Each structure stands twice: as structure tokens, then as C-alpha cells.
Amino acid sequence: MEESISTAHASSEAPQPDPAALRQRLLQWYDRHARRLPWRALPEEVADPYHVWLSEIMLQQTTVVAAAPYFEAFLARWPRVEELAAAPLDEVLTAWAGLGYYARARNLHKCAQSLVAEHGGRFPQEEAALQALPGIGAYTAAAIAAIAFDRPAAPVDGNWERVIARLFAIETPLPPAKAEIREAAATLVSPQRPGDFAQAMMDLGAILCLPGRPKCLLCPLAEDCAAYALNREKELPARTPKAAKPTRRGIAFWTIDAQGRLLLRRRPEKGLLGGMMEVPSTEWRGDHWSEAEALPQAPFPADWRALPGQVRHTFTHFHLELEVWAGRIESGASPPPGSLWAEPDELDKQALPSVMRKVISHALKRGG
């Protein structure tokens, strides 16, 4: 109610986007400026739903530059969904290591298996059926429907949100504005090249309608844009301030056995870095650790010595400071449950997230 009032107010002083004319201008721009991306079908080429799905999962909250090499690697290793479904989960996690948000990899694997077991290895074309699959939410279902099957759908991602918020001069800050933006976005979709239109909105957001510094002088939609008319393009979309990140602390135990192998442990399936391997550590908490508190959480009793310095890493919602203690196990001790001895020259075969690669790099550098 209040949102539509503010939108209506802005529209009274600014151009009211005409969907048909806007679509035509945007598609014309897209035909000349579309990015060439590894997962994107060429013009007049039929999109491969497997490629579209794989890329969309990888691109969730992830930049094109970061996702591209992973997409190529996955496609080379598992060219079809049946092969991905047949792969062991640990191999998928290892291939995903470094890309982040590891629930995506677990759901990717689950989704592949569900597609093979329940859909004959074919992707459903309906948004509702797509969204019922693991790891596919409202956005990804719409993206696959539009891009892979050319169905009218509005995959409203961060690019769409920014473009729509400016086109309609929506003053409501994000994320509360999401519903309002989705409604406005829905008024723009049509059966005319919906897949290209969806990707054109994304390319526009990535190339011209940038956060903070939009290149309005080059924008094909400048004449449609309420924010531009109101000189509000740099301020929109507004965002609610984010909460400060707390700091958590822990001690990682760099444990080497008599044969020079490194002790690794698999993390629980759910939660942070779920299912990934780690250098065993104490719990991560706000308080610093005393030696008396830390030692009972070591994987073995040993003559632990603290390596100089610490490893810093920032997750989505907290900072982490890890101290690293190095210890040697003289006898060929059997690893604790859920743990294993890893050959130091084969660590690339382990599902190690970036924070753990930092720990390993730090320990090797500091003489662990």
C-alpha cells in the first residue's frame, strides 16, 4: 500500500515505462552487446538445460569470473547429468572446493540424482516442478524456465532488482523492497523472447546499470528510467544497513604423523562448510582460548607448539581468527572417527574449503 503510493508518486514526475517499447529497446541492445559466457547458447542455438542449471547453481551469489572455471571443470568431468548423479558426493565437493556455499554442491548432487531417478534425466519445464528440486528456488526455477525453455518468467536476481528499482524509482530499501520489485518485474515479461529478455536484464545490470556508478549515457533504457529522470540513479536501490560481523576464535591442530601425513577431519553434513574436510580445531567462539581450555579438544595428546602469527578469514556473518598449533604423532596412530591421514602432495584431492587452504599454507610457511 505505502509502497505503491511512493511508486505512483515517483511515476507522476517521471516516465512510466511502456513494457513493449522497453522490451524492444533492451532486446535490440542485447543483440549487439550480449556477453559471451561459457554456459550461454549462441544466437539461434538451443540451450542445454543441464548447462543452464549447472551455471545457475554456480552463479548463486557468485561472480561470473569465479564461477566460469568451475563450470568448465564440471562440464569436462561430468558432461551429462547422469554422470554427475553417479559421482560420489565427495568428488563433487572436492570439485566445488573454493567456490563457497557448499550446500549448493550437496543439493546439486541430490538434484542430479532426483532428475535421473524421478524425471528420466530430463529437466521439467514448469517453474513449480523445477522449484520442487533440491537447490532450486524461485529465482533459479524462473531462470531455467526462461533461459533453457524460453518460457515467460522473471528470474529476478540482483541485477533485475537494481534495474527495476531504478526504472520504477522504488525508494523502499532492499531487502524489504523485494516483493514490490518482483511485482514491477512481472509487468515487463512477455512471450516475446523471454529467455533473451531475462539475460538482457542481467547483462544490462552487469555492464551498464552498475551499483553506485551506472552508465546512464550508454543505457538503452535511460528514456524509460524514472530514477534517471529524477536524478536518483546513484542513490537507488537503497539498502538497509548491515549488522556488524562479530569475531570468532579457535585453535587449529596441525597434526603430522611419523610418515609426514596430515590429519584431516570431515565436518558434519549440515551447517557451516558442511561435508567439507578441515584441519581439526577447537570450537570457534568469541572468547580467546587458554592452553588448558584448548588441549582437551586436540585430536591427540602431543607436544603442541604454537606457530607464529594467525590465520584470518571472513565468512558471510563473522570474522574468524585461527591460531595454529603444530604437533607430531610418533607412532602410526589410527585417526579418530571421521578423520584420516592425508598425503601432503595429494591435498588437491581433498574437499578443502578456502579457509582450510589458508591454514595449510600458513602452517607450511611457518614450519609446521
Added chain:
DNA sequence: TATTCGTGGGC
């Protein structure tokens, strides 16, 4: 609706 869940590049 609000949290949780990674990482790296840009400024």
C-alpha cells in the same frame, strides 16, 4: 520475515 551460509575482487 530473519538467519545462516563462502569467497574473492574492487574501491
Added chain:
DNA sequence: TGCCCAAGAAT
């Protein structure tokens, strides 16, 4: 250095 953000989903 610190904060911003990137083709969001699950709970």
C-alpha cells in the same frame, strides 16, 4: 584496512 557486492536457497 574494511566494506561492498555477486545469476539465492533453506530453514
